[in-house]
Amino acid sequence: MAGELASTRAVSRTFAPVRTPLLIPTWVIIGFFLVAPVLMMLAYSFLTKEFRGGVIWEFSLAAYDQFIFDRGLFGDEPPQIEWTYIVIFVRSIIQAAVATLLCLIIGFPTAYFIATRSPATRSMWLFLVTVPYWVNLLIRTVSMKFLIRDNGPLNEALMGLGVIGEPIALINTDFAVQLGLFYSYLPFMVLPIYASVERYDFALSEAAADLYANRWTILYKVILPIVWPGIVAGCILVFVPSLGAFLAPDLLGGAKNFLIGSLIEEQFKGNAGNWPFGAAASMILLSLVLIALFIYARRQARRSAQAA
């Protein structure tokens, strides 16, 4: 797939060789907005915590030690493996993965539906998908909270219809957090998939049907491989921000159980005031994400090499 893209891109002679001076803005942006903050956090994660927030410029591994070892309430017991943060990470990864899966299950048919409409109605559907996202994420999360609370419209409606006898407790549960994540990031799934389905040539489906492929075969053997890059892009765009989300866990989950995002937020903004630990947790998260993306990129490269 990558090979194909590269070859289509390299065709144009007018734009092909990008001169170094033209790259300067790119490097400035990457350097200033990407590399510099990450390096700063990396440095902070190895500094000594200052009492009540801030750092002392002395090298220390205390932040990583705190992440890995449990030394008891007073910090002087023999170290044991600290499961807390591992549990928080695993919980966050599972929630982000489920959110991604839900977005995919709803997002793919939605994108497919939109892409198969007439060009005039497509833009209307796309517009409708993005309309709620013109509203601030905080407001949307709060309104979700109003919808699902014990005596909110959802429970009232279900009770009115006689489906349930008494309100289901939805608010302050993992389910609510899941719902919030799904709702927050759905368009990030729909839009990239739409972009790739839209370019899909439906003559291919017809050709497959002529060769006696049934609908499922067409989906698995023809459509999915071709729109795969869009699906991957959508999954990454949903998974990564879900992993660091803190609004949904705070507002819908009752701020009771940390997720990665709220754990890190608490280190900088909350009572804990432990900057090096917040930086270390971010670094560990970043490393995990980079490793996962790296492995994926390697596998893709090997696959396209094999295909060639």
Next chain:
Amino acid sequence: MRTLLKAGIAALALTFVAGAAQAQEKLSIYHWFEYIPQELLDKFAAETGIEVTMDTFDSNEAMLASLKAGKLGSYDVAVPGDYMVEIMIGEGMLDTIAEGELANRGNIEPQWVDVPFDPGRMHSIPYQWGSTSFSVNRDVYQGDINDTSIVYDPPDELKGKINVLDSQGEVMLLAALHLGIPQCSNDREQLKQLDALLQAAKPHWASFNSDGAKDVLVSGDAAVGMIWNGFGAKARAEGANIEYAYPRQGYVVWMDNVVLLKDAPNRASAIKFMDFLLEPENIAAVTNFARYAAGVEGVTPHLDPELASQPESVPPADAPAGTFVAVCDQATQEVYDTMWTRLKK
């Protein structure tokens, strides 16, 4: 689309021009959420011509963290609670108000002039004071509520229906009062007890929420809500059938104060604002809005008469006195921080 864009740019340009033309005095406030009526800010702006901007926070600790993270120097005044004033003085984050600089300093009630958290009131003026305990929904629970076990060792009817403030100082102090141990104790057994109490209580708590502390009571999401007395009064006024508790083990008293921040970009405006808030009529408007009590003389004629009989402000005769949150030494505070992290994980 293009016309829209053009209109947007034109509007933006106009704003800049207007801003440059006025070049007026400014005041930047860092305040608690929902704690000052907009009309009062408008009145200040109208009287002085100073343009007011305000950001809000939802706990003393969050305010401290944000100021330490680089916001110091962008705000003129903030409104920390008593113990946080002491911490901020210790951190060197407050500027000194010179003798005679505040014209209305004499309006401060005598009992609030020389306070332990700011001896001689060098850096702060009183804003509001009140108490922290909890309100209980009387439709859900009819028993005795004047006991800290309602929050820390709740009866079955209330389990899973409790909201606590996302505020370390107050949660820890109420817990210490529940156990009958001194604040900031560095006795290991007592600290372990405190930790065990919080760990045992957490499964019964539904949420940690400060800025929603009123709403969860009004909506019925929570049947017990740890809350500041005036905020509890507002929840009751909004229709919640709740009663504010005065636990026999004790409860928290606090005073919020307007402090002059170090490196204030508009120091003169800050002083004017403090003087403005020391006018009985103005600070009474805050009290009428927030339902607490002012620390300024001569406010009574301006107060809503209902405040005098508001149950959240008038402890029953047999209620104990409240306790201020103490500032712990570093070693103890670090154990508290560890406990708090363990509690919320």
